[in-house]
Amino acid sequence: MKRDSRLSGVLHVLLHMAEQDGPVTSEVLAKAMDTNPVVVRRVMAGLREQGLVRSEKGHGGGWTIARPLDGITLRDIYDALGGPSLLAMGHRTEAPGCLVEQAVNAALGRAFHDAEGLLLARFGEVTLAMLSADFHARMTARPLGRKEIDHG
Template identity: 35%
Template sequence: MSANSRLTVAAHVLTWIGLYQRRGHEVATSEQIATSASTNPVVIRRLLSELRRAGLADSQRGAGAGWTLTRELSAITLLDVYRAIEPGPLFALHRAAPDPECVVGQGIGPALSAVYDGVEAALRRELAQTTLEDVLQDILKAA
């Protein structure tokens, strides 16, 4: 099973736009962002559409088209980004109900739900403590 990089790419996109705007640019194109993230602009546009729906980014059409942040990096947490792109639970139970006559089948859902709920709560707490400004400052320190 491969790891999901959507949160990483979304944080990259928003942090890049924030830095780009700080450097005096009004909007960033998906092509520019895609170059930084080494991916296809279509992937960036799809991701930015989700971020726009969540109120984290906005787009301008026509002459000077591109993307902007809707708020400062210091006002966007990794939890905000996570919620925008991963609206469902982190873990899922069986798609089909397990055999209720089996002791494991009848008990696996409740046993794992408690664990999964705790893991997800810890994840959300941790993500809420880091803003994209924190991420940018770490990046700039390392550069």
């Protein structure tokens, strides 16, 4: 199963945006993420629908964060992305006829549900402000060159 890295990518983009004084274009964000501006616009549109970011068209336009960083959790962003699958593991067969496999699915299903619940609860506790503070602490501890920040 392919890994879904959208949450990580969006967090990266949002933290870059938080460092800017004004709107940031899709082109600038795409360069920071080493991707296409169309990909950035598609992902950001979902965040805009949830009220996490705003966009302005025209000269001087771009994307801005719509709420204070302490008012946006990882869970908010995860939900805005459509709640992608959290676990790469799953059942071999969803509706098995075999009683052994039914027992296996029941045990795994409970474990998967519990693990997802814990992860989602933790996502609800972590804010963009916390990630930004961690970034700033890392910069203070080890000053980076601008290039490393822009493309890190």
